[in-house]
Each structure stands twice: as C-alpha cells, then as structure tokens.
Amino acid sequence: MQCVAVELDTKDAWVRAPTDSEFRRFQILIERETGIHLSESKKALLAGRLNRRLRELGLRDFSAYYRVVAGDNASERVRMIDRVCTNETRFFREPRQFELLRERILPQWVARAARGERGRRLRAWCAACSTGEEPYSLAMALLDALQARLGWDIDILATDLSTSALDCATAGAYPIEKASEIPPPYLKRYMLRGARSREGWMKVGPAVRAVVRFARLNLNDASYPIDASFDLIFCRNTLIYFSTATKRRVIDRLLDLTAPGGYLFLGHAESVTGLSERVRHVGDTVYTRLDSPPALGASFEAARSSGIGVARPGTEQTLRRSGASVAPPEATPLKREVKP
Numbered sequence: 001m002q003c004v005a006v007e008l009d010t011k012d013a014w015v016r017a018p019t020d021s022e023f024r025r026f027q028i029l030i031e032r033e034t035g036i037h038l039s040e041s042k043k044a045l046l047a048g049r050l051n052r053r054l055r056e057l058g059l060r061d062f063s064a065y066y067r068v069v070a071g072d073n074a075s076e077r078v079r080m081i082d083r084v085c086t087n088e089t090r091f092f093r094e095p096r097q098f099e100l101l102r103e104r105i106l107p108q109w110v111a112r113a114a115r116g117e118r119g120r121r122l123r124a125w126c127a128a129c130s131t132g133e134e135p136y137s138l139a140m141a142l143l144d145a146l147q148a149r150l151g152w153d154i155d156i157l158a159t160d161l162s163t164s165a166l167d168c169a170t171a172g173a174y175p176i177e178k179a180s181e182i183p184p185p186y187l188k189r190y191m192l193r194g195a196r197s198r199e200g201w202m203k204v205g206p207a208v209r210a211v212v213r214f215a216r217l218n219l220n221d222a223s224y225p226i227d228a229s230f231d232l233i234f235c236r237n238t239l240i241y242f243s244t245a246t247k248r249r250v251i252d253r254l255l256d257l258t259a260p261g262g263y264l265f266l267g268h269a270e271s272v273t274g275l276s277e278r279v280r281h282v283g284d285t286v287y288t289r290l291d292s293p294p295a296l297g298a299s300f301e302a303a304r305s306s307g308i309g310v311a312r313p314g315t316e317q318t319l320r321r322s323g324a325s326v327a328p329p330e331a332t333p334l335k336r337e338v339k340p
C-alpha cells in the first residue's frame with residue numbers, strides 16, 4: 001500500500017449515490033463510532049470515499065453496505081472508518097509551534113533540570129498522529145534540543161483511530177518529495193534515503209524511531225487506556241471534525257492527562273474558547289492548565305512520577321510495531337542536497 005491521501009472516487013457509475021436517509025444513517029453511525037460529525041454538505045465526500053469499497057464488495061447501494069457495517073462485521077467497520085478519516089498531515093506542520101517548543105518551553109525545562117527542580121524524563125502524546133509525520137517531527141525537535149544534554153529520557157506515544165494511517169506511520173517510509181517539509185539539518189541527521197529498489201523514498205532513522213511508539217486509540221471512547229500524564233500533548237487538526245459536545249469532552253480528557261506545567265497543542269484553526277475554562281493560552285494555540293504553577297513548581301514532578309503507562313490489559317497488543325506495508329528502503333543517510 002502506498003501511503004498517500006485517499007482519492008475521491010465520485011464518478012463511479014456502478015454504485016448508486018446515498019439517498020438522504022442512507023446518508024443520515026451513516027452520519028449517525030460514524031459520529032457514534034468516531035466522534036466525526038459529517039454535515040449534510042459532506043454527502044458527496046462520503047460517497048467518494050466509500051464507493052470503491054462498495055464496488056469491491058459487489059454492493060450496489062449504501063443500504064446494503066450499511067447492513068454490513070452496522071452489524072457484527074467489526075473489521076469492515078474499521079475499514080469504513082479508515083476511509084472516512086481525513087489523514088492529511090505533513091512534517092513540521094504549523095512551524096511556529098515547533099519554534100515555541102524549541103525557544104521557550106524546552107529551554108525552561110532544561111534550565112530547571114540543571115537546577116535539580118525537575119527530572120530529565122519527557123513524555124509526549126500525539127493523540128491523532130495520522131501517518132506519523134507529526135510524532136516524528138516532534139521526536140526530531142526533542143532529540144535535537146535535548147540529546148546534547150545527556151541523560152534525557154524521551155518517550156512519544158503516537159495514536160490514531162485509522163489503522164491504515166498507523167500502518168504508514170509504523171513503516172516510517174515517505175516519498176522523497178516530502179523531504180522539503182523537514183529542516184535540512186534534521187533531514188541530514190535523522191532521515192535515511194532509499195537506494196536501489198527504494199529510490200524515491202526516505203525512511204525515518206533509528207534514533208527517531210527509538211523514541212516513538214504507535215497504538216490505536218479512539219478519542220471518542222468513554223475513557224482512554226492511559227494511566228499517567230504527559231508534558232506535551234499534540235491533538236492538532238482533529239477536533240475540527242467533532243461536534244461541540246465531543247470537542248468539549250475530548251479537551252477535558254486531554255487536560256486531565258496534561259501534567260501541571262505541561263502543554264496542550266491544538267491546530268491553528270482550533271481553539272478552546274467556549275469549550276474549557278481550565279487553560280491559559282500561551283501562544284499559537286498552545287495551552288497550559290490554569291492549575292499549572294506559574295514558575296512550574298514542584299508539583300510537576302509529583303504528577304509525572306508514574307511515567308507513561310498503558311493501563312488496560314491487552315492494549316499493548318494494539319501497539320503497531322510491524323505490519324508495515326511499505327518495505328524499508330535500503331538506507332543511506334540523507335544528505336542536505338536531497339531537497340527536491
């Protein structure tokens with residue numbers, strides 16, 4: 001499988017477009033399963049994303065497909081959700097947030113660690129990581145800022161609902177055109193260029209992969225199988241797909257899992273205004289909890305002492321360490337001049 005955005009397939013004459021009532025049934029099912037609210041204007045989008053699957057199954061209309069996904073067929077429901085999710089992402093998306101991290105947040109933590117006021121563990125969660133560009137960008141930024149100062153222990157949990165996006169993320173192989181999204185020094189240090197049969201591809205290098213682990217997690221679930229708090233939570237460009245009630249619920253849970261003194265990063269088109277009274281805006285849709293000590297005091301360590309844990313038994317099995325559908329390139333370090 002190639003890790004590219006799902007193509008719309010709207011010109012398919014075989015499958016009848018969904019009627020209004022068929023669309024409404026899918027709308028309710030999808031919102032119940034994922035939190036994603038499809039407004040009436042998304043009928044063509046739904047048809048475009050699902051037509052090919054109906055054709056593959058030999059089904060001519062959406063009522064027949066609804067009977068499949070609304071019944072006991074959990075694996076087909078997962079496939080449907082994969083197709084409905086919008087996985088658009090890129091490396092170092094919204095670069096001002098990475099600047100804020102590098103120039104304001106990390107220096108503060110490094111200084112505090114040097115004074116013995118905090119430990120050198122850094123726990124981050126990318127809560128809708130799509131095909132992996134976001135957590136790998138974060139890993140590069142953290143390794144670059146912290147690795148030179150020995151003793152930092154970095155762990156990034158990267159989760160998403162879409163299993164196909166997670167397969168791409170786990171493979172960590174991307175078309176070489178995406179090299180232009182990565183700052184040249186990081187490209188040279190942390191990425192590998194595909195050779196021979198993998199010409200035209202690049203792969204995330206081992207230092208970065210070592211600090212990122214992937215798992216499937218549905219932000220719409222009643223509770224999350226996580227028993228500790230994070231210094232950094234990225235949940236960017238995902239809340240926009242949810243209804244106001246779902247946004248409020250998800251933000252509340254994310255804040256419960258943000259350590260006092262930690263930071264929540266949302267997408268630039270997103271905001272907590274009207275959704276939560278629990279945060280202070282620190283810039284560029286980055287937030288910290290109101291109960292964070294202004295100078296990041298001692299409670300920070302106490303809240304984080306248990307580290308990151310996955311509480312519910314069986315969740316470990318959802319960690320996606322293999323199953324890569326893109327074979328790893330035969331690797332050589334990427335050089336600066338790889339930029340297209």
Ligand SMILES: C[S@@+](CC[C@H](N)C(=O)[O-])C[C@H]1O[C@@H](n2cnc3c(N)ncnc32)[C@H](O)[C@@H]1O
Nearest residue numbers: 034085089128130161162218219220236237238
């Ligand atoms: C547009 S992408 C954003 C990716 C990345 N955070 C970024 O900003 O570049 C939205 C992601 O949210 C995921 N998503 C949608 N609903 C979700 C849910 N209920 N739980 C977890 N992930 C979800 C989709 O699968 C998709 O990968």
